[in-house]
Amino acid sequence: MGNNLKAIAEELNLSISTVSRALNNTGRVSEETRRMVMDSARKHNYTPNRVAQSLRKKRTNMVGLIVPDIGDYFSQVIKGTESELSANGYSMILADSHEDPIKEANYIKLMYQSQVDALILATVSDDFRWTKIYQDSRIPVIFFDNEPDSLQCNKVVLNNIKATEIAVDHLVRLGHKDIALICGNVKESTAKFRRDGFVEAMKKHNLEVNSNLIKEGLYYLDAGYSSMEELILNKNENPFSAVIVSTYMLSCSAIHAIRDYGLSYPKDFSFIGFDIEDSDRLFSPSITSVLQPGKQIGKLMVHRLLQSIESYDSLSSDEEFSVSFVNPVIKIGESTALFKKENN
Amino acid sequence: MGNNLKAIAEELNLSISTVSRALNNTGRVSEETRRMVMDSARKHNYTPNRVAQSLRKKRTNMVGLIVPDIGDYFSQVIKGTESELSANGYSMILADSHEDPIKEANYIKLMYQSQVDALILATVSDDFRWTKIYQDSRIPVIFFDNEPDSLQCNKVVLNNIKATEIAVDHLVRLGHKDIALICGNVKESTAKFRRDGFVEAMKKHNLEVNSNLIKEGLYYLDAGYSSMEELILNKNENPFSAVIVSTYMLSCSAIHAIRDYGLSYPKDFSFIGFDIEDSDRLFSPSITSVLQPGKQIGKLMVHRLLQSIESYDSLSSDEEFSVSFVNPVIKIGESTALFKKENN
DNA sequence: CGTGCGAGATCCATAAATACA
DNA sequence: ATGTATTTATGGATCTCGCAC
Numbered sequence: 001m002g003n004n005l006k007a008i009a010e011e012l013n014l015s016i017s018t019v020s021r022a023l024n025n026t027g028r029v030s031e032e033t034r035r036m037v038m039d040s041a042r043k044h045n046y047t048p049n050r051v052a053q054s055l056r057k058k059r060t061n062m063v064g065l066i067v068p069d070i071g072d073y074f075s076q077v078i079k080g081t082e083s084e085l086s087a088n089g090y091s092m093i094l095a096d097s098h099e100d101p102i103k104e105a106n107y108i109k110l111m112y113q114s115q116v117d118a119l120i121l122a123t124v125s126d127d128f129r130w131t132k133i134y135q136d137s138r139i140p141v142i143f144f145d146n147e148p149d150s151l152q153c154n155k156v157v158l159n160n161i162k163a164t165e166i167a168v169d170h171l172v173r174l175g176h177k178d179i180a181l182i183c184g185n186v187k188e189s190t191a192k193f194r195r196d197g198f199v200e201a202m203k204k205h206n207l208e209v210n211s212n213l214i215k216e217g218l219y220y221l222d223a224g225y226s227s228m229e230e231l232i233l234n235k236n237e238n239p240f241s242a243v244i245v246s247t248y249m250l251s252c253s254a255i256h257a258i259r260d261y262g263l264s265y266p267k268d269f270s271f272i273g274f275d276i277e278d279s280d281r282l283f284s285p286s287i288t289s290v291l292q293p294g295k296q297i298g299k300l301m302v303h304r305l306l307q308s309i310e311s312y313d314s315l316s317s318d319e320e321f322s323v324s325f326v327n328p329v330i331k332i333g334e335s336t337a338l339f340k341k342e343n344n
Numbered sequence: 345m346g347n348n349l350k351a352i353a354e355e356l357n358l359s360i361s362t363v364s365r366a367l368n369n370t371g372r373v374s375e376e377t378r379r380m381v382m383d384s385a386r387k388h389n390y391t392p393n394r395v396a397q398s399l400r401k402k403r404t405n406m407v408g409l410i411v412p413d414i415g416d417y418f419s420q421v422i423k424g425t426e427s428e429l430s431a432n433g434y435s436m437i438l439a440d441s442h443e444d445p446i447k448e449a450n451y452i453k454l455m456y457q458s459q460v461d462a463l464i465l466a467t468v469s470d471d472f473r474w475t476k477i478y479q480d481s482r483i484p485v486i487f488f489d490n491e492p493d494s495l496q497c498n499k500v501v502l503n504n505i506k507a508t509e510i511a512v513d514h515l516v517r518l519g520h521k522d523i524a525l526i527c528g529n530v531k532e533s534t535a536k537f538r539r540d541g542f543v544e545a546m547k548k549h550n551l552e553v554n555s556n557l558i559k560e561g562l563y564y565l566d567a568g569y570s571s572m573e574e575l576i577l578n579k580n581e582n583p584f585s586a587v588i589v590s591t592y593m594l595s596c597s598a599i600h601a602i603r604d605y606g607l608s609y610p611k612d613f614s615f616i617g618f619d620i621e622d623s624d625r626l627f628s629p630s631i632t633s634v635l636q637p638g639k640q641i642g643k644l645m646v647h648r649l650l651q652s653i654e655s656y657d658s659l660s661s662d663e664e665f666s667v668s669f670v671n672p673v674i675k676i677g678e679s680t681a682l683f684k685k686e687n688n
Numbered sequence: 689c690g691t692g693c694g695a696g697a698t699c700c701a702t703a704a705a706t707a708c709a
Numbered sequence: 710a711t712g713t714a715t716t717t718a719t720g721g722a723t724c725t726c727g728c729a730c
Contacts, residue, residue: 348701371714
């Protein structure tokens with residue numbers, strides 16, 4: 001005895017279609033048979049087979065999410081994505097590319113085969129030929145985190161300019177003037193925007209931008225460490241009272257450098273990290289940090305995708321690609337303090 | 345032009361089944377038609393529709409994972425689960441119950457409807473009536489983290505006895521004798537085992553167990569804080585040179601208490617936390633901690649499940665439920681130091 | 689003419705049985 | 710008897726069409 005429509009139909013001597021209509025409240029069914037069907041369904045512990053539904057409806061109610069690494073910041077995005085999806089009747093297939101473009105490509109294909117209704121992707125690749133296939137199948141795709149600037153696509157990205165701007169603002173409020181920046185390789189757009197935000201904010205406050213205080217960690221493996229090291233070693237010639245770091249990895253290694261040189265924040269200088277969440281407040285001193293609102297990013301992406309799915313269904317208007325910006329927030333900790341003369 | 349078997353079959357004037365056999369290397373197909381089919385498939389960008397495959401094969405190659413909270417320790421389990429699943433050709437549907445038994449129940453039902461081939465669950469509920477439905481459908485289920493002791497089931501759990509034992513061992517090696525323990529409510533089996541492990545380890549080392557130094561954080565909202573507080577305030581009457589905390593949440597709040605009382609480890613006493621990973625080594629001083637090997641737990645669970653799936657397929661032996669224990673590890677940090685007289 | 693219901697097609701792929709050389 | 714291909718049934722649900730009363 002299978003618990004499918006057929007089982008119920010046979011028990012009640014009805015046709016499968018009638019049972020289906022009774023359960024879905026679609027089409028015409030008499031009140032009496034409806035009740036009988038309902039009862040039998042309860043008895044059989046019937047639940048619709050989603051696989052069969054998906055095949056028929058050409059809709060799986062599943063969305064794929066591919067991230068380079070489950071954990072840290074991405075956990076937040078995953079969490080936000082999942083809860084927003086589930087609130088709208090969708091499930092999430094999660095995949096971890098381990099920062100490997102080949103694995104990522106396999107997952108992209110797998111998600112396609114799995115007939116996901118939409119795909120969310122933090123890519124580590126620069127090959128976007130596959131997007132055509134998704135376009136042809138009208139499966140909306142949205143990018144986040146690493147924005148493929150070579151590609152016309154939907155994306156939700158951090159307002160990178162603001163990310164460093166709010167950090168500068170905070171430091172200026174505290175009286176700092178000589179502010180250093182450690183950013184990534186500015187050939188990547190994210191790093192570039194964050195540097196630009198820093199420069200613009202400095203200008204806005206009528207502060208001089210000392211290019212010796214801007215460290216564009218290039219291709220070093222541990223760019224944050226060496227950048228911080230350079231700043232510390234040249235502090236006499238190029239004094240600074242505060243440092244802003246513009247990515248999480250750079251923040252970690254910069255902190256290691258500070259520690260190795262026997263320095264500490266905010267005593268020797270103020271420090272602003274990036275994406276250092278510390279939600280359980282275990283750090284001491286706590287670290288002032290710019291944060292990407294991961295959950296919000298997840299929610300926003302799902303929102304956009306569901307809109308796309310709907311609009312694809314009704315009129316097939318070749319809509320424009322949407323780029324949404326999310327504002328960073330700054331979490332004030334103890335690593336930043338009022339400017340004191342001794343800092344410089 | 346759909347990219348399905350039918351499209352290829354029509355193009356080549358073959359039947360759908362022939363095309364299927366050619367692509368799957370099953371049954372007999374002439375070398376010539378095989379090549380033609382392959383070529384056409386490439387041209388059409390054909391990939392099998394997994395939904396249709398699933399319906400036919402009664403196997404989705406998807407496994408459900410439900411956790412109470414995406415993040416922290418669970419991220420590790422999720423990561424381990426995902427990579428082991430994907431290495432075996434399975435995908436993962438991830439759900440976050442937000443510690444809500446009702447949401448959890450809905451997800452359990454949803455996973456069932458989605459026809460997952462197996463279910464992994466860190467439950468927050470004590471209602472296990474649904475397991476019968478899974479049993480009837482021969483869908484293997486495995487529990488972790490919170491073990492339902494009222495239920496005969498598959499589970500992978502931490503060797504909780506060892507978790508506190510290795511902490512005691514470490515402290516004894518450092519010369520500590522008066523060791524305090526903050527554990528959860530011992531009415532829950534996890535907390536009880538961890539307390540037992542502590543007591544046994546103390547006895548093993550011929551150390552006296554001072555019951556005043558064992559704080560079973562009961563139903564307080566912030567049990568870790570108040571337990572630590574009590575230990576500190578009564579340090580004169582009940583001296584100790586080291587503290588072990590047996591859950592992550594308790595560790596966090598215990599640390600807050602230590603900080604609030606102006607104390608620090610390892611100066612005032614040694615401290616061993618629980619599940620304080622700090623993989624990027626940002627803590628200073630770094631914290632010695634017992635860790636649950638989350639990734640390993642994930643991998644192990646998948647391993648067990650795939651075995652079950654296989655065995656269900658071949659002989660339907662009503663196999664016993666398997667309970668697997670995973671050994672905790674201890675990460676040595678700077679919060680534990682050699683015993684000094686001043687400690688007591 | 690409308691209400692209740694059933695037959696059959698469809699979604700797409702797989703697999704067993706059968707037909708044709 | 711042997712290799713190749715087609716027919717047909719199957720999985721479970723949905724949906725259009727049309728038949729009766």
